[in-house]
Amino acid sequence: xxxxxxxxxxxxxxxxxxxxxxxxxxxxxxxxxxxxxxxxxxxxxxxxxxxxxxxxxxxxxxxxxxxxxxxxxxxxxxxxxxxxxxxxxxxxxxxxxxxxxxxxxxxxxxxxxxxxxxxxxxxxxxxxxxxxxxxxxxxxxxx
Numbered sequence: 001x002x003x004x005x006x007x008x009x010x011x012x013x014x015x016x017x018x019x020x021x022x023x024x025x026x027x028x029x030x031x032x033x034x035x036x037x038x039x040x041x042x043x044x045x046x047x048x049x050x051x052x053x054x055x056x057x058x059x060x061x062x063x064x065x066x067x068x069x070x071x072x073x074x075x076x077x078x079x080x081x082x083x084x085x086x087x088x089x090x091x092x093x094x095x096x097x098x099x100x101x102x103x104x105x106x107x108x109x110x111x112x113x114x115x116x117x118x119x120x121x122x123x124x125x126x127x128x129x130x131x132x133x134x135x136x137x138x139x140x141x142x143x
Contacts, residue, residue, distance in 0.1 A: 013123075037090055044083060047133075051079075069143055075136035078129055085126040093119045 015021060016029040052062050060068060097119050100112045108116075 013120075040086060041090075044086065047079065069140065071136055071140045071143060075133060075140055078133045078136055082126060082129045082133060085122055085129060089119070089122045089126065093122065 012029050012032060016026055055062050055072075060072065065073075093115060096115055100108060100116060103112065105113075
């Protein structure tokens with residue numbers, strides 16, 4: 001999952017942003033991103049489904065947040081941030097960018113230019129949050 005995020009963010013995206021990118025390269029990127037979206041949401045579902053099970057194995061009551069270890073609170077906050085950033089990227093920015101891509105850059109509004117810039121950094125932010133979730137998970141497992 002994280003490997004795929006790294007590949008899309010650091011390998012495919014710069015190739016597509018190249019002003020000489022062919023329509024085939026752009027189509028490859030879109031196909032890879034759409035297919036990877038299923039992997040990401042599947043991983044999120046696994047994360048959300050297994051979390052309560054793992055807490056019960058550690059005898060941490062999910063209904064008593066006051067007794068949660070601090071690292072668990074941090075991890076849950078990171079997971080919430082990851083869900084939000086993924087949701088925004090996939091369900092809000094993605095559809096809008098498809099429409100904006102058809103508009104010549106010179107005719108885009110300030111808001112549309114802002115959305116394009118946001119779409120560039122949001123997946124990288126999601127990647128950083130995902131790595132932080134993994135670090136928090138390791139810290140929680142070792143506590």
